[in-house]
Amino acid sequence: MTATIEPSVETTEGPRPTFDSLNPATGDVVGTFPIDGRAEVDAAVAAAREASAWWRDLGFDGRKEYLLQWRSVLTRRLSQLADQVHREGGKPHGDALLEAGLAIDHIAWAAKSAGKVLGRHKVGTGLLMSNQTAYVEYKPLGVVGVIGPWNYPTFTPMGSIAYALAAGNAVVFKPSEYTPGVGRFLVDTFTEVVHGRPVLNLVTGLGETGNHLCTAAVDKIAFTGSAATGKKVMAACAENLTPVVIEAGGKDSLIVDEDADLQSAAEAALWAGMSNAGQTCIGTERVYVHEKVFDPFMAELLKQAEGIRPGYDDGGVYGPATMPKQLDVIRSHIDDALARGGQAVLGGAGAVGDKYVQPTIITHVPEDSLAVTEETFGPTLVVNPVKDMDEAVELTNATKYGLAGAVFGKKRAMDVAARIRSGMTSVNSVISFAAIPGLPFGGVGDSGFGRIHGPDGLREFTYPKAITKQRMKPVLMLQSLTRDEKTESRFQQILTVMHGGSSTLPKRR
Template sequence: MTQLAPTTSARADDGQKRFASLDPRTGEVVAHHPVASEADVREAVRAARDAAVFWAGLGFDGRRARLDAWRKLLVKRLDEFQQLISAETGKSADDARTELALVVEHLHWAAKHAAKALGKRKVPSGMLMYNFAATLEYRPLGVVGVIGPWNYPALTPVGSIGYALAAGNAVVFKPSEFTPGVGVFLAETFAQVVPEYPVLRTVTGFGETGAALCASGVDKIAFTGSTATGRKVLAACAASLTPVLLECGGKDPLIVAEDADVKAAAEAAVWGGIFNAGQTCAGVEVALVADAVYDEFVALVTRKAAKLRPGGEPDADFGPITMPGQVEVIRSHVADALDRGARAVVGGLESIRPPYVEPVVLVDVPDDAKAATEETFGPTLVVTRVADADEAVRRANAHKYGLGASVFSRNRGEELADRLRCGMVSVNSVLAYASVGALPFGGVGDSGFGRIHGEDGLREFTFAHSVARKRFPALLNPMTYDRGSRTMRHVLRMVRVLYGR
């Protein structure tokens, strides 16, 4: 079948342009949604300004009660939500359920820990300022714009939306044009527990709608998507000094050391590289395997990956490629590798049958091939032989991306993890960090900057507010023109005693 992308359809009776979201498995229309104009986006942000005052005024306890109610409502409607995600992305029922389980976990964590992470607290004032009391708190920015992806249309945006809301902000959310219904579902369910104001509003549309959100005067943009688009978002926000959180692409390695549990590593590599049809920014794209265990690892991966098949049925191993254009990226990476001498031990070019791509496992891939250097974002896995785990670390750190990584080693796991230049590492597992609410998620280099999840994720949507309050006069006060030279001599003598040894 021919795979289609969302396109603008006829205007509705009210004159609003609309577009269809399509099921990538069948090409059938899931629903129609409005194309929000620049004026629509600005109106959404304006309304969010009033909503933000109300929402911040509820305080941590009031917001936690509403967020907990939202979480419980989502749990009640979990089956409906799963079916919607599967319809818009094509992912299998279990892949969608896994995503939603993490949505619930992160909403719970953010609501529970916001007060402790952000609330006012005393901080030491230091010996020189002994007569002052110092306090610090983190205050909401106001209105946060979130631009979400299609591969995890609920989990990834909620990593920004849930934490921004817990911090006291209103949110205007622009979902991917491939998954607009998921964004509408999030906003509509939230409105049921917060009916007073549009604290969370969804605006649907294409790239122009996202660009309008960047220029709308929001207090921060949280973007998830490709590195190329992330650069455009950053440039668009620079004109107004709108701060940006960028969660971009990755080429995440799995390192298999000489002392690894090879069976566990192979199982993790296949799941981490192929689940959700490989459409995971922090999924496994390259396995760097020590020579001592390489042959065993390749044999196990080959056996496991060859059994998996994509499909449109709910119990398929994984679903289709959601975005039609990504199929050609996958094809070009596989073709380039094969043309340059790589071998496919599982699948090959014949595995690419839009909208589905069967598992492809490549070995002997040249170091500068696209499949080894660029994000493929499909159910493919490159397995590279290295001398040992130390070489694997050096190769991983030389890459332009730095999102996540995995390390398999019985005795050196934490040591190797500590040496990796990336935002997150799983030891003897893959993607474990994404399931831990307390751990920040984000990368370095071409993978972007800023963090969602954890205390860092909460503070990402706030500004620090510091107060120093004078409690009583100091015996020595250098902060006046009446201080005299004697005062400064005593202050410098104190500095030498306190800090010069």
């Protein structure tokens, strides 16, 4: 998700304009940050470019040591980082701890795995080129620009930052204008570890600052946000043919089969739908339940939902909406679902306040309603019955998004999960894939493309380099202007033996 904040401009001559980072629960100013313009962004990229050579030349082992030191620094200062996330984003301190802890685990995995994944290794040559030894390795791109979100300001951008750094790139990080203090904390702690070298640089500002980064002399942009903003990022990057990796929104579903553990499924649906005030791209917004267990599932869901409420430092299980404009979107989705015949069994009309949204569950919502088709990004669940798992899969896939999802069941769960058109699916849990560093993270359709995390995430910030080395003279010298007919005839004979066999396809009747 993205936002527009009115900056507090000091003067047109003198200090750069600034903007305030506000606590969404109290309205207090958490910090004041500069709005970096073209000159500042270009300077940050230039500094990163200069530092990138030192960082690249450290090699995998050298970079691993620095990244593991950074991991340790963040672990020792975990409470400070969580407090910054709590004050800028509004989420409970415990949720901020969880988010930061997962990010730290990803740093460790990327640091330890980069050499194995990206280092030089042999590739089979085949019979025709058996006189050669073939290698492939993955080289860093140079400087990667990362544009981060506000909903998970530590964990989500770290999937690009840590993996790009481990691959040997320098990084320029533009955090969300809602959470610039978190970005500053991450950059400062890393810079401390590398003794002031600008390997990881920070730029702050609004949308225009992000646009400057997209059109700067970077080698790739990693963006997390809405699909609409992702298209603008792609358009800006196209000016310089800068490649992008896009992690956009989602409209994920949780499917409950007739043989599912209903207690676990209800607990997972509530957590994935309500935690972080529903501001989770890979959270649950739709629930499809087999009609045979719909009523007992709803009874369990409402039982577990008792006592769930928002709050800040008063025991609330989730915080306020971080981005005030999202409240209008959430309200419109709830109102549209109810107007189309949906039944509010919790919350509903009037659930959206000036900062907080009360937990809302609506059933029997038409599939063409806004609450089903568009990303709500609030603490709401649409729960609809389905006659079987075929219908559940069909409805789940009837969306322009394709980010994640979950399936609860026994006999058919894995088969159902495999049929879902999404980049990630959990079986009998929710969002588990995000906590496993070795798995790729990303979506299809309007949810974006490219991957962070895992081996694919490391390769995302590199280019493959192929190398061949002749180990003996070839039996057939094909790469020569003196090649004769005898050589060509033998080449044809070898090809016939290797590839001229009959097809194994069944004969047409």
